[in-house]
Amino acid sequence: MSSASAPKSPPASRFVFDQRRLVLFAVRYGLFLALGVWVVAMSFASEHFLTWLNVLNVARQAAPIVVIAVGMTFVMATAGIDLSVGSLVALVSVLVVTFFNLGLPTYVVLPAVLLVGLLAGLANGSFVRLGLPPFVVTLAMLTTLRGIAFVVSDGYATPVKDEFVLWLGRGQIGQLHTPIVLAVIVAIGGWVILSKTRFGLYALAVGGREEAARAMGINVGRVKLAVYGGVGMLAALGGIVLTGRLGNGSPNAGIMLELDVIAATVLGGTSLFGGVATIAGTVAGALFINFVRNGLNLLGVNPFWVQVATGLILLLAVLLNTVVNRRVSEWARVGKADEQEPETSP
Amino acid sequence: MSDHLVEMRLISKSFGAVVALRQVSFALDAGEVVGLVGDNAAGKSTLMKILSGAYTPDSGEILLDGHPCHFDSPMAARAAGIEMVYQDFALVPELSVTQNIFLGRELLHRGLRSRFLDKRTMSERATHLIERLGLRVPPGDTPVRAISGGQQQAVAIARATAFDARLVIMDEPTANLSAAAIGKVREAIGNLKSHGVAVVIISHRIEDILETADRAVVLKRGQVVGERRVADTGSDEILHMIVAGQDPRRAANNGPSKSA
Numbered sequence: 001m002s003s004a005s006a007p008k009s010p011p012a013s014r015f016v017f018d019q020r021r022l023v024l025f026a027v028r029y030g031l032f033l034a035l036g037v038w039v040v041a042m043s044f045a046s047e048h049f050l051t052w053l054n055v056l057n058v059a060r061q062a063a064p065i066v067v068i069a070v071g072m073t074f075v076m077a078t079a080g081i082d083l084s085v086g087s088l089v090a091l092v093s094v095l096v097v098t099f100f101n102l103g104l105p106t107y108v109v110l111p112a113v114l115l116v117g118l119l120a121g122l123a124n125g126s127f128v129r130l131g132l133p134p135f136v137v138t139l140a141m142l143t144t145l146r147g148i149a150f151v152v153s154d155g156y157a158t159p160v161k162d163e164f165v166l167w168l169g170r171g172q173i174g175q176l177h178t179p180i181v182l183a184v185i186v187a188i189g190g191w192v193i194l195s196k197t198r199f200g201l202y203a204l205a206v207g208g209r210e211e212a213a214r215a216m217g218i219n220v221g222r223v224k225l226a227v228y229g230g231v232g233m234l235a236a237l238g239g240i241v242l243t244g245r246l247g248n249g250s251p252n253a254g255i256m257l258e259l260d261v262i263a264a265t266v267l268g269g270t271s272l273f274g275g276v277a278t279i280a281g282t283v284a285g286a287l288f289i290n291f292v293r294n295g296l297n298l299l300g301v302n303p304f305w306v307q308v309a310t311g312l313i314l315l316l317a318v319l320l321n322t323v324v325n326r327r328v329s330e331w332a333r334v335g336k337a338d339e340q341e342p343e344t345s346p
Numbered sequence: 347m348s349d350h351l352v353e354m355r356l357i358s359k360s361f362g363a364v365v366a367l368r369q370v371s372f373a374l375d376a377g378e379v380v381g382l383v384g385d386n387a388a389g390k391s392t393l394m395k396i397l398s399g400a401y402t403p404d405s406g407e408i409l410l411d412g413h414p415c416h417f418d419s420p421m422a423a424r425a426a427g428i429e430m431v432y433q434d435f436a437l438v439p440e441l442s443v444t445q446n447i448f449l450g451r452e453l454l455h456r457g458l459r460s461r462f463l464d465k466r467t468m469s470e471r472a473t474h475l476i477e478r479l480g481l482r483v484p485p486g487d488t489p490v491r492a493i494s495g496g497q498q499q500a501v502a503i504a505r506a507t508a509f510d511a512r513l514v515i516m517d518e519p520t521a522n523l524s525a526a527a528i529g530k531v532r533e534a535i536g537n538l539k540s541h542g543v544a545v546v547i548i549s550h551r552i553e554d555i556l557e558t559a560d561r562a563v564v565l566k567r568g569q570v571v572g573e574r575r576v577a578d579t580g581s582d583e584i585l586h587m588i589v590a591g592q593d594p595r596r597a598a599n600n601g602p603s604k605s606a
Contacts, residue, residue, distance in 0.1 A: 196462045198452055201441075205449055208438035215436040216450035217421040275440030329492070 020331075027328045030320065031267055031281060035288045042295040049298055056177060062290040063179035064089075064238040064245075066283055068257070069264040070190035071231030073282045076265055077194070078227050079207035079274025080134040084141035085235040085261055088120050089254030090149040092239030096165060097158040097249030106164045114236045120145060121232020125225035142258070149251040157250035160243055169244020179241045183283075186234065191279040203227055207274020259314065264289055267317040271325075289313065349412070351376045351544050352397070352428070352513055357406035359392055366392040367568045369406070374561075376512065379535060379545045381555030381576070384565035384588055390548045393565070394515045397546075398430040399423030421450075427512035433521060435502040439491035443483055444472040446490055447505045475504050478541075479534045496527025503534050513544045520554050532558050552581045566591035 026033065043050035068085050075082050092113045099109040120141065127137040160166065171178040194200035205213040206223045214220050238257075243249050266272060267288060268281025292313065296306045353373040359366045367389045374380050382390045395401045397408065399417030407414050410426055417423040420430065437446045444465075453464045453471075472486045481500035484493055490501060499519065506514045516535075520528045535558045538545050549555055555562050556576055564571040564587040572593030574584065586594060 192462075198454075198463065201445060201449075201452065201463065205438045205441060205445075208440035209436075212436040212438045213449070215420065215430075215432060217419070217424070218450055271440075275438065 023328060027320070027325060028269070031269065031284050031288060035284055035291065038288070038291055038295065042291070042298070046295070046298040049295060054294065054298075056180070058287070058290045058294045059180045059183075060177045060245075061294075062286045063177070063183035064241045065257070065260050065264055065286040065290070066183040067186045067241065068231065068235050068238040069261045069268075069282045069286055070186050070279060071227075071234035072261050072265045073190065073268070073270050073277050073279055074194065074200075074203050074227040075134075075231050076270045076272065077200075077203040077207045077274060077277035078224055079210075079272075080128060080224065080227065081138065081262065081272075082121075082124060082228060082231050082235075083135065083138040083258050083262075084120070084124060084145055085231060085238075086254040086257035086259075087142045087145035087149065088117055088232060088235040089239035089242055089257055090251050091120070091145045091152070092117060092236045093243040093246075093249045093253040094149045094153040094158075094251050095249070096162075096240060096243050097160055098152055100160065100162055101158070106162055109162075110165075110240060113240065114233055117232040117234075117236025117239070118229050119232070121229040121235070122225060124232065125228030128228060129221040129224050146251070153249065153251045155251060157248045157252070159248045165240060165244045166247065167244065169241050169246070179245065182237070182241060186237070187279055187283050194277060194279055199223070199226065204275055204277060207271075207277075209275070260286075260289060260310075263310070263314040263317060266321050267313070269321070272318065272321055285317075350374060350409070351378075351411065353409040353412075354393070354397060355407050355409065357393065357396060357403045357408075359396060359401060359403050365568055367396075367403075370565070370568070370570055372563065372570070374513070374544050374546065376544055377539050377542045378561065379539050379547065379559045381559035381562040382546055382548045382565065383550075383552065383555060383562055383584060384571075387567070388565040388588075389568040390565050391517065392568075394430070394517065394546060394548060397423070397513075398428055398515055400430075424451075424509070427510060429506035429509075429511040429514045431499075431502045431506045431514060431516040431519060433517040435498050437490045437498055437501060440489055442487045442489055443493070443501050444469050444486035446501055447472045447475070447486075447508055449505070451509060471508070472504065475508055476500065479504060479507065479537050481530060481534055494524075494527070496523050496530060499523060499527065499531055500534070503531070507538065507543065511543055513546070514538060515546045515548070517548045518550065519547060520549065520551060528554075552584055555584070556581060564588055564593075572596065 039050065048054055072082060072085070095113050095116060096109060099112060104112070124134075124138050124141055128134045168178050168182070173181050194203070202213065202218050202223045205216070205218055206220050210220055239254065242253055246253065264285035265282050267285030268278060268283070270277040270282060289310065292309060293306055296309060297303070350373040355371050356369045357367055357371070358369055370389065370393055372393065382394065384390050392401065396403050399420045399422050402416070402418060408417070409415070415426060417426065417428070438449065441449065448468045453468050454460055455462050455464045469486045476483050479500070481504060483497050483500050483504070490498060493501070503514070519531050523531065532554070535545050535547070547554060547559060559576050561573060561575055562579065562584055563573045564584060566588065571587050571591055572595075583594065
């Protein structure tokens with residue numbers, strides 16, 4: 001494209017054009033660049049940072065976030081949001097031990113809690129489909145589900161003894177930890193669905209411009225229902241993994257987890273206003289958050305400050321995602337219109 | 347009688363107490379371009395929304411190739427070859443040109459990969475389609491939000507003609523477009539006509555109609571006031587019919603016209 005237009009345009013404008021592409025590139029792949037810079041810088045700052053053990057450790061911590069954030073990417077593609085995933089993780093965590101204590105076998109318990117996740121998500125989706133703001137619906141669900149988790153568990157954390165659940169949270173497949181393998185599978189599945197199927201395209205269309213999607217015959221309500229159901233089920237899967245990792249079912253599991261999930265998704269470049277979403281970005285976003293946290297820990301930074309850093313990263317991500325992104329794409333569009341002017345005029 | 351491509355017979359439609367259309371009849375042939383003109387609330391859009399399946403009429407019938415048919419959704423009308431180009435284009439800004447053209451009717455792979463989008467074929471067909479219409483649009487993977495209003499209109503027209511359309515309805519196709527873009531739209535209408543596609547243009551701009559249409563139909567307060575071959579009328583006469591709500595030639599023949 002650039003080589004085709006290069007001979008026509010004078011050298012000066014070509015330079016501007018290349019500069020523009022550079023800025024666009026920096027904004028679009030800024031997260032990947034930042035991740036790279038952070039990893040390089042940290043590997044000089046701490047000899048432990050870039051070790052196989054530490055990288056696996058970070059990936060394992062990021063895994064449940066990745067699993068849930070893949071679902072969140074679809075929700076945000078439709079211009080929605082789900083604040084209730086952290087509470088759903090707690091409810092699932094508590095239900096896993098409750099069901100095991102009832103004497104149910106693993107092959108019943110796990111599908112059952114996945115079903116609970118799906119139903120909770122579908123409940124969110126049904127309200128959103130009625131036209132209620134997703135923010136409020138899922139905020140209500142956040143406190144409701146956490147409340148149910150406390151009621152069911154009576155506020156106590158109970159150990160999990162099931163081998164399979166523990167394996168899901170702590171086990172290994174060859175060299176890799178099970179949660180990492182699960183996260184990779186979920187991410188690949190999410191990428192395929194988002195970029196290669198009708199459903200992924202429709203989620204983006206609904207988020208981009210709902211009326212246009214409807215005019216083209218897309219069942220907008222069904223798409224919304226499906227994305228919330230999907231993130232609910234993935235939150236349940238994340239809850240199972242976390243329960244296995246922690247070794248107990250706790251109503252305090254997943255507190256503030258929704259923030260990590262949303263931060264990872266937004267950092268990855270998925271638009272808060274819908275219509276734009278990428279799974280690779282979401283995965284990189286989750287890794288970035290965890291690498292920053294891990295790096296600060298290795299440097300001996302006070303954990304309270306680590307929390308502040310996480311908040312600031314989220315703020316920065318939202319800033320990039322909204323204001324900067326819009327300005328830059330407007331700027332790029334103006335530039336493009338300038339270039340095409342001689343072609344479009346009669 | 348019914349060798350028309352489409353015939354709407356005695357269509358009536360009310361919204362609550364408001365009567366939008368009173369026994370309106372309307373017909374057009376393959377390859378014919380008809381301009382539908384009239385004031386605001388004359389019923390132009392309602393009539394075309396009935397034809398494109400967005401509304402169902404209270405009474406009256408629609409004949410396609412002489413056969414009665416019922417469109418209970420825009421999808422049903424599209425399946426029958428009746429396409430609508432919306433005034434706001436109904437494009438998703440974040441999706442690409444190609445994705446918008448095939449939105450809702452994506453092509454899928456065959457066989458084992460039949461659940462997956464056939465992006466390459468869609469992209470090739472989009473390019474071919476736009477060339478056939480004589481339109482100029484940036485590469486198919488460009489997001490629609492990055493292209494100009496005229497190019498967006500071109501995408502909307504390309505989408506309407508992507509699946510062997512027989513009738514394309516355009517709602518205010520030249521609103522908010524530059525002079526150059528308007529020329530392109532008119533050219534595209536001419537291309538459709540030469541491919542045997544019928545076109546209905548809903549427009550406030552009488553010059554659009556005079557420039558592109560074979561025939562103008564004037565509506566006022568839900569009724570057909572009159573119609574003219576574009577070749578034997580002018581903007582003054584059509585404007586008079588829009589404003590006065592009566593056909594001057596008929597009024598001259600029949601004395602004071604019915605004002606019921």
